[in-house]
Amino acid sequence: MRNALISAVLLSSGVVLASSAAFADEGQWQPYQIPSIADKLSERGIKIPAKQLADLTQYPMNAVVGLGYCTASFVSPQGLVVTNHHCAYRAIQYNSKKEHNYIADGFLANSKNQEPSAGPNERLYITEAVTDVSKTITASLSQDPLIRYEEIQSNRKSLIKECESDDNYRCSVRSFHSGLEYYLIKQLIIRDVRLVYAPPMSVGAFGGDVDNYEYPRHSGDFTFLRAYVGKDGQPAAYSKDNVPFTPKSYLKINADGVKAGDGVFVAGYPGSTSRYRLTSELQFASDWLYPTLASRYQLRIDTIEAMGDADGEVEIKYAGTLASMANRMKKYNGLLDGFKATDITGIKQTREDDFLTWLAADNTYQTYQTxxxxxxxxxxxxxxxxxxxxxxxxxxxxxxxxxxxxxxxxxxxxxxxxxxxxxxxxxxxxxxxxxxxxxxxxxxxxxxxxxxxxxxxxxxxxxxxxxxxxxxxxxxxxxxxxxxxxxxxxxxxxxxxxxxxxxxxxxxxxxxxxxxxxxxxxxxxxxxxxxxxxxxxxxxxxxxxxxxxxxxxxxxxxxxxxxxxxxxxxANGTLRITYGMVDGYQSRDALYKQPFTRLEGITAKHTGIEPFNAPKKVLDAIKEQRYGSHKVASVIEDPSSWICKLFSCLDKPEEFNSVPVNFLSSVDTTGGNSGSPVFNGNGELVGLNFDSTYEAITKDWFFNPTITRAVHVDIRYILWMMDEVDHADNLIEELDLVRN
Structure with a gap:
């Protein structure tokens, strides 16, 4: 662990290491691939066996679920699920009215009979099996392009129909490596999802679009949902007679969280990346696609905001749409800025040129030039x-x-x-x-x-x-x-x-x-x-x-x-695992961003005006230093180490003395990983993934280990909100809390 921390500090402080590539945590790995990188996980201090992570029927992978657009995880034997606030936004919006605006005020069900439906479209998808069906899909395909496409679709639909013999399952066939491989994915569908606990927007999205993709962050981007099924234990549509779902396992939560240099891993459903795309595709995205899309989003955002300001009902109805568009628009702008800042196009072109030189020299693959x-x-x-x-x-x-x-x-x-x-x-x-x-x-x-x-x-x-x-x-x-x-x-x-x-x-x-x-x-x-x-x-x-x-x-x-x-x-929306460590980074010349933020940062940012309008109950708890058992004295493992003396521990984080709010790690994530559980080396929940840093947005095209960082909600902040602010005692009792 000491070596990992040294490497983290040296890399993020701009010190050049000849072997820096060895510390890159790149990869959105299919679970079955995890045993092949067991040595890399071990180097990061991840102790849970790689073979166990590859098994979707075992803890913790059988507790990780998809929402169809985000990720979530079971955290109690009574079907309690935790995800991001922005992932549950539609559920919060669905239940918000002028007389009780849960978007603005938050929501807490003190008992299960107070938990409302998250909406008719909300689902939880539990991946139970992933099967290689490449040969079945690609066997004896026509050379005619349209017929070939239809044959692939027909083969896919046949496999899906056979897989879905039970109506409680949803199956899909996904293409991997651009059609080189195909996998059949079988998922149990939970059709009755309910809202349990959501902080107000001023906590869940503190900083709003201003802070989106930025760091330091102080966002309480979390919400709890619950899965319900029929009395027979089988998935069913919403009914007041349904009962909480009993998952095969649920995550243990480490109330002590993590420290700088700790190894972590994330499991979730990343949506889409383009790392194997050609340079010409990147150039097109940079020159036409992203600017065109961003321009349209900005116009629509401005229009909806203006109309929402004039009509509160419109503001509520379009809140989720607006948040989604604002996120996409900022991502496109971030990609464009990133392409300019680090010349991703030039990097891709250099690698592509090298690939073509290798292609011409390799007898086995020369024919692929055509x-x-x-x-x-x-x-x-x-x-x-x-x-x-x-x-x-x-x-x-x-x-x-x-x-x-x-x-x-x-x-x-x-x-x-x-x-x-x-x-x-x-x-x-x-x-x-x-x-x-x-x-x-x-x-x-x-x-x-x-x-x-x-x-x-x-x-x-x-x-x-x-x-x-x-x-x-x-x-x-x-x-x-x-x-x-x-x-x-x-x-x-x-x-x-x-x-x-x-x-x-x-x-x-x-x-x-x-x-x-x-x-x-x-x-x-x-x-x-x-x-x-x-x-x-x-x-x-x-x-x-x-x-x-x-x-x-x-x-x-x-x-x-x-x-x-x-x-x-x-990434293609299927279940993946990525690993890394808790680490800050050198944002630009003379600006190092530390891996943890504190409660006091909320007070410092608070202006009383949206999006920096923290609730009074949060500000009061911070002012009164009602930290409870969630206070952390230090966020590094060994403040007396020589590396801390050399670098003054990056402004003395050994004197943290607060509750961590958000933290950074080097895990490889993208859209769809929102809500993904962040695990420590023992496979215990220590946070939720919710964002990336602005400099890291270009990782969808090219992974740069020195600046690529994911942003997570610290589990200690979630527990502090539940304990000291909202008094969600009924939910805390459901959780399996452990300490180091």
């Missing part, structure tokens, strides 16, 4: 298609038009055998399809929807890639006033704002759609052929890429192995 060239040609085609479709796709952004498009597509798909239907429109998707249609009401306002749609339509009208069917609807609308009037008429005449009538369309025939007078239904019918033609074009290109990318990935994997670099798949 596939590489073909891949570049296809990617150029993909870029053109994306730019051509972008504004037309956005021009269908109205929630009501989106619903109409999906409903008409459903009617069309229902004329086919279930096995031939597009994913999302099969019998297995009916419950979620219906739930999404219901969900519209909780985050929809006609005036907001119309305003945002009008902005996208204006952007569409200002560019050259036009679609005749859409232009017919816009005919004569060459100015703002006439377009606004046209849209006003569409919203006035539609019945899709009525939930019952919206749901009734799920059972309508194609003829009913094609003879309807509802303006949104009519527009969906008019746009259908164009949407299908574009989808066919996209599928054909994916079929071509499914031939070119796997060969490229075979060569890339061989190249990485030749250089003794880690080989793991890009």
């Amino acid at each position: 596939q590489f060239d073909q891949l570049e040609t296809l990617l150029d085609k993909k870029r053109i298609n994306m730019q051509t479709r972008h504004y037309f796709e956005n021009a269908q952004s109205s929630d009501l038009l989106s619903a109409a498009n999906k409903l008409y597509r459903l009617a069309k798909e229902k004329t086919k055998p279930d096995s031939e239907r597009e994913e999302g429109y099969q019998e297995r998707d009916t419950k979620m399809f219906k739930a999404r249609l219901k969900r519209i009401d909780s985050s929809f306002d006609i005036t907001v929807d119309k305003t945002l749609w009008q902005q996208d339509l204006q952007a569409y009208m200002a560019q050259e890639h036009r679609v005749a069917a859409l232009d017919a609807m816009l005919s004569g609308n060459d100015n703002l006033a006439s377009l606004s009037d046209k849209l006003e008429g569409l919203y006035a005449l539609t019945t899709l704002t009525d939930q019952d009538k919206r749901l009734a369309w799920m059972n309508a025939s194609t003829t009913a759609f094609e003879t309807s007078s509802d303006p949104f239904i009519r527009l969906a019918v008019a746009l259908y052929d164009t949407n299908m033609a574009q989808e066919k074009e996209k599928k054909t290109l994916l079929g071509e890429l499914s031939q070119a990318r796997p060969g490229y990935m075979k060569a890339i994997i061989a190249y990485n192995k030749a250089n003794d670099w880690p080989v793991y798949p890009d």
